[in-house]
Amino acid sequence: MAHHELSPALTETQARALRVNDTVTLNGTLFGIRDATQIHMFDRGRKTRFDLSGHAVIHTAPNVKKVEKSAAFPAGYQPSCIGTTTSDRMERFTRPLLAEYGVRLVIGKGGLRDDSMKAFGEMGGAYLAIVGGAAALETTWVEAIEDVDLDDLHPESLWKFRVRGFGPLVVAMDSHGGSLYSMVNQAAREQRAAALRALGVR
Amino acid sequence: MRVDLQQVEEAAKELYIRALKLLPPDIKQGFDRLVADESNAGAQRVLGTMLKNITVAEDTQTLLCQDTGIPIYNVRIGRGVEVDGFGLQEAIRRGCARSTREYSFRSSIVHPTTRVNDQTSTGRGVPIIHVEFADRENILEIEMIPKGSGSENNSWLKMAIPAEGIDAIKTFVIDCVLDAGGKTCPPTIVGVGVGGTSDLCVHLAKQAATRALGSRCEDPEGAKLEEALTRAVNMLGVGPQGLGGDSTAFAVHVETAATHITMNPVAVNMQCHSARRARVTFRPGGMEYGF
Numbered sequence: 001m002a003h004h005e006l007s008p009a010l011t012e013t014q015a016r017a018l019r020v021n022d023t024v025t026l027n028g029t030l031f032g033i034r035d036a037t038q039i040h041m042f043d044r045g046r047k048t049r050f051d052l053s054g055h056a057v058i059h060t061a062p063n064v065k066k067v068e069k070s071a072a073f074p075a076g077y078q079p080s081c082i083g084t085t086t087s088d089r090m091e092r093f094t095r096p097l098l099a100e101y102g103v104r105l106v107i108g109k110g111g112l113r114d115d116s117m118k119a120f121g122e123m124g125g126a127y128l129a130i131v132g133g134a135a136a137l138e139t140t141w142v143e144a145i146e147d148v149d150l151d152d153l154h155p156e157s158l159w160k161f162r163v164r165g166f167g168p169l170v171v172a173m174d175s176h177g178g179s180l181y182s183m184v185n186q187a188a189r190e191q192r193a194a195a196l197r198a199l200g201v202r
Numbered sequence: 203m204r205v206d207l208q209q210v211e212e213a214a215k216e217l218y219i220r221a222l223k224l225l226p227p228d229i230k231q232g233f234d235r236l237v238a239d240e241s242n243a244g245a246q247r248v249l250g251t252m253l254k255n256i257t258v259a260e261d262t263q264t265l266l267c268q269d270t271g272i273p274i275y276n277v278r279i280g281r282g283v284e285v286d287g288f289g290l291q292e293a294i295r296r297g298c299a300r301s302t303r304e305y306s307f308r309s310s311i312v313h314p315t316t317r318v319n320d321q322t323s324t325g326r327g328v329p330i331i332h333v334e335f336a337d338r339e340n341i342l343e344i345e346m347i348p349k350g351s352g353s354e355n356n357s358w359l360k361m362a363i364p365a366e367g368i369d370a371i372k373t374f375v376i377d378c379v380l381d382a383g384g385k386t387c388p389p390t391i392v393g394v395g396v397g398g399t400s401d402l403c404v405h406l407a408k409q410a411a412t413r414a415l416g417s418r419c420e421d422p423e424g425a426k427l428e429e430a431l432t433r434a435v436n437m438l439g440v441g442p443q444g445l446g447g448d449s450t451a452f453a454v455h456v457e458t459a460a461t462h463i464t465m466n467p468v469a470v471n472m473q474c475h476s477a478r479r480a481r482v483t484f485r486p487g488g489m490e491y492g493f
Contacts, residue, residue, distance in 0.1 A: 083268025086352040110385040131251040133476040135268040136259035
């Protein structure tokens with residue numbers, strides 16, 4: 001259970017060094033991405049001007065306040081509450097994120113499914129679990145919104161955050177076939193019969 | 203008591219932001235109970251992060267969770283209250299939209315097919331407003347619930363049949379919790395609706411999921427189910443955020459209604475650990491905010 005301090009962009013080797021139950025703290029650039037962002041990128045052929053290669057994306061659509069552009073608010077947005085949404089809905093976008101954009105890390109809550117697992121294994125990536133619903137705390141890890149693209153999809157724009165001490169996050173799916181979610185789910189299903197017995201179900 | 207609609211509009215506005223920032227005391231106590239009983243070290247760390255978040259939100263006046271939810275307003279009107287019902291609905295709707303604009307938080311509401319977001323937290327049929335009547339003198343209560351989508355996306359209805367009996371209800375709840383895994387942001391309040399029609403059953407599940415911790419089903423049969431199901435669900439080991447542990451649910455809440463001789467419906471709706479709600483009470487002496 002190693003701890004990794006990472007500043008993307010990352011190499012494939014760095015991504016493959018992550019193992020389930022390791023912890024990660026991120027510094028530097030982090031991209032925010034959401035359902036509509038990816039529907040437009042992968043189903044409707046829209047392109048982003050951002051280079052996501054080697055980077056981490058987080059499943060989010062933040063609460064922001066529109067302000068005058070300045071050194072502190074380079075995109076004209078002040079972060080007011082930045083949290084994380086359930087990843088499962090965005091399962092089918094993991095593979096194209098890695099294959100077409102070279103993304104290395106996906107941050108979210110609740111986990112992803114088998115094809116994401118395979119994509120992490122084939123191309124070298126990992127899923128990092130954040131504590132969902134802890135957005136007030138998460139916001140303190142975000143220094144600034146540096147830039148924004150596809151902002152007609154607001155709040156599901158493609159956000160470029162600058163983060164500091166973002167974590168610790170738990171490596172919940174790695175490139176070696178390890179998944180905390182599969183382990184917990186399998187163990188929970190093994191408890192099903194005992195739970196039903198306790199309820200007197202015949 | 204005559205109700206001033208301008209006050210209702212202001213209250214509807216304030217309730218939304220209060221709900222987003224202040225976690226009710228019963229939920230905080232629920233966390234304390236889970237922390238005391240949790241045996242898994244990783245789960246303890248996750249619960250610790252959630253508690254830290256509550257403190258940070260209070261200290262920095264930040265929203266607890268980024269998800270501003272689907273706004274639900276539950277109105278209870280007592281006896282002797284004079285209010286223009288249509289005007290009340292419109293006042294709540296205006297207050298809800300003003301809250302989003304004036305406090306500049308995220309509008310999470312879109313048209314269901316065009317997906318267009320008016321950036322007002324309102325739309326066709328939203329905010330959701332439920333009105334019921336109470337056998338109490340001169341009181342009007344409005345409860346606001348920003349229902350998060352992570353938990354709402356995990357909602358189930360099964361039109362079981364009488365021959366499947368109460369076992370179908372119990373099995374269904376266990377299987378829903380297993381299916382939900384970490385997607386509902388556990389620890390959750392698992393709301394179970396038993397009986398009624400299909401729509402009433404789902405509504406009961408939502409009422410159960412959003413009820414204060416420590417409250418019990420008024421139907422003794424429902425209360426018995428609550429106790430047994432709470433224990434059983436927490437045997438599964440799903441844990442906080444689905445990463446393993448004892449703390450899968452704060453509680454299972456059940457609401458019941460009579461049903462048809464041929465029917466045995468059961469519905470499950472969950473509330474995430476950011477189990478937010480706020481309340482305002484109007485009395486002849488004035489209005490008061492609470493949970």
